[in-house]
Amino acid sequence: MDAQPNPWLSWRYVERNWSEISDALGIHTSLTVQAVAIALAIAFPLAVLAQQVKWLSGPVLGAAGVLYTVPSFALFALLAPFTGIGRTTVLIGLVMYALLVLVRNILIGLRGVDRDVVDAARGLGYGRWRLLMGVELPNALPSIVAGLRIATVSTVALATVGVVVGYGGLGQLMFRGFQSNYRAQIATSSILCVALALVLDVAIVLAGRALMPWARRRRPA
Amino acid sequence: MSVWAEAWEYATTAVNWTGANGLTRPTFDGGWRWAQDSMIALGIEHLYMSGAAVLAATAIALPLGLILGHARKGAGITVLLSNVSRAMPTLALLTLFAASSIGFGNRAVIIAAAIFAFPPILTNTFTAMAGVDGDVREAALGQGLSRLQVALKVELPLALPLIAAGLRTSASQTVATVPLAALVAGGGLGVIINTGLATQRYGKVIVGAILVAALTLIVDFALSRLERCLTPAPLRQQHRVAS
Numbered sequence: 001m002d003a004q005p006n007p008w009l010s011w012r013y014v015e016r017n018w019s020e021i022s023d024a025l026g027i028h029t030s031l032t033v034q035a036v037a038i039a040l041a042i043a044f045p046l047a048v049l050a051q052q053v054k055w056l057s058g059p060v061l062g063a064a065g066v067l068y069t070v071p072s073f074a075l076f077a078l079l080a081p082f083t084g085i086g087r088t089t090v091l092i093g094l095v096m097y098a099l100l101v102l103v104r105n106i107l108i109g110l111r112g113v114d115r116d117v118v119d120a121a122r123g124l125g126y127g128r129w130r131l132l133m134g135v136e137l138p139n140a141l142p143s144i145v146a147g148l149r150i151a152t153v154s155t156v157a158l159a160t161v162g163v164v165v166g167y168g169g170l171g172q173l174m175f176r177g178f179q180s181n182y183r184a185q186i187a188t189s190s191i192l193c194v195a196l197a198l199v200l201d202v203a204i205v206l207a208g209r210a211l212m213p214w215a216r217r218r219r220p221a
Numbered sequence: 222m223s224v225w226a227e228a229w230e231y232a233t234t235a236v237n238w239t240g241a242n243g244l245t246r247p248t249f250d251g252g253w254r255w256a257q258d259s260m261i262a263l264g265i266e267h268l269y270m271s272g273a274a275v276l277a278a279t280a281i282a283l284p285l286g287l288i289l290g291h292a293r294k295g296a297g298i299t300v301l302l303s304n305v306s307r308a309m310p311t312l313a314l315l316t317l318f319a320a321s322s323i324g325f326g327n328r329a330v331i332i333a334a335a336i337f338a339f340p341p342i343l344t345n346t347f348t349a350m351a352g353v354d355g356d357v358r359e360a361a362l363g364q365g366l367s368r369l370q371v372a373l374k375v376e377l378p379l380a381l382p383l384i385a386a387g388l389r390t391s392a393s394q395t396v397a398t399v400p401l402a403a404l405v406a407g408g409g410l411g412v413i414i415n416t417g418l419a420t421q422r423y424g425k426v427i428v429g430a431i432l433v434a435a436l437t438l439i440v441d442f443a444l445s446r447l448e449r450c451l452t453p454a455p456l457r458q459q460h461r462v463a464s
Contacts, residue, residue, distance in 0.1 A: 070434045070437065071396075071398070071400055071430075072397070073397075073400040073403075074397075074400060074430035074433040074434050077414045077417070077418060077426045077427075077430045078426070078427060078430040080418065080423065080426065081224045081426065081427065082224075150307070153304075154307055156308065156310075157309065157310040158310075159310075160310040160312040160313065161310075161311075161312060163312065164404075164415075164418065165418075168312075171310065171312050171313075174310075174312055174313055175316065177316060177320065178315075178316040178319050178404075178405060181319075181320055182320075183320045183321075186313070186316045186319075186320050187317065189313070190309075190310070190313035190314075190316075193308075193309075193310055194305070194308050194309055194313075197307075197308035201308075
């Protein structure tokens with residue numbers, strides 16, 4: 001019965017299948033980065049709009065909350081008949097989930113800006129656009145960075161569900177490992193997935209620090 | 222035939238709800254299992270799996286959160302747990318279980334779902350208990366209440382709304398996660414989506430997806446009522462944020 005060894009971690013597996021593993025890792029990374037970037041590009045104008053037009057913010061936040069309860073498995077499956085199987089479907093799904101987190105956090109960030117600061121800027125003659133880019137945006141950055149971190153980390157995890165439509169990056173390896181009961185394949189891709197989430201998370205934290213030197217100065221190390 | 226027409230036809234065919242041979246099916250060892258061709262049976266199975274997972278998670282996370290929150294210790298651990306669980310894909314856990322001695326099928330899915338249901342309950346319970354005003358605690362202790370009484374009679378009632386919010390997050394998330402079971406030979410409504418995809422009957426996929434989404438929203442709504450009932454009227458405006 002126990003003829004074939006089936007170790008959880010095997011360097012030989014990694015060595016022999018490196019091209020496949022790195023392909024999956026590359027797909028996973030590009031999928032995540034692309035999805036979060038697109039989501040950010042859509043979320044920012046949406047959040048600004050919702051902040052400017054007061055009656056819009058309730059429906060925007062409400063819709064985000066409701067949409068977030070739609071299961072990923074179901075969403076990918078719902079998109080599949082219309083956008084086919086493959087990268088586009090997964091990307092659309094991931095963008096939708098990331099969008100919800102981002103809109104929420106950007107809006108909360110923009111709303112949380114101290115009214116006195118905004119008034120002071122207005123008093124100095126700042127116009128609408130300059131006020132947004134020069135005062136409100138920098139003040140909302142901590143909340144936006146927090147949202148980006150949540151969106152990125154959960155997008156890495158969600159991308160594996162892309163297996164449903166045959167494009168799950170590392171999830172594809174997990175699923176194949178499951179089908180052939182190949183432990184090394186499952187364990188390696190799982191570890192890489194968590195590691196990828198961690199690396200991207202740290203990257204965002206560092207980028208956030210670089211963007212917000214004032215936040216560092218406030219807290220002496 | 223368009224996908225929507227196909228979906229409509231699938232949803233309006235009675236046998237797809239009741240199953241060709243009833244809701245249950247005998248198994249080889251003399252037991253029974255839910256019929257995999259009946260949406261009602263799969264729905265019940267789905268609710269059972271989600272419920273079992275949330276109950277198991279609550280049984281551990283709630284006391285742990287109460288104790289840690291009361292002692293105001295272990296904030297780092299709870300944050301770490303919820304962060305790691307966010308980064309860990311459900312699919313990874315399911316496939317890891319399948320290849321280990323835990324195996325696959327409904328039991329493994331319930332364990333995996335319970336692990337993901339755990340962090341929101343723990344985090345919220347901890348935050349709620351630890352967030353009770355220090356002065357209130359002091360006052361209660363000063364009046365001669367024991368630590369246990371302070372925890373159960375003062376802190377717990379004040380913490381209830383946020384704890385209920387955590388349960389709600391956890392439950393709706395679990396109902397939405399359980400469909401992944403279909404990928405590792407488990408039951409529940411994911412089976413409809415999975416077989417629909419495999420046989421390219423996208424109408425069936427749509428029906429399955431809508432069912433899962435609807436079930437998630439129903440559970441979320443039901444628990445939001447519960448959350449409201451548990452919240453004393455003066456507190457209703459304050460506790461809105463669930464982590």
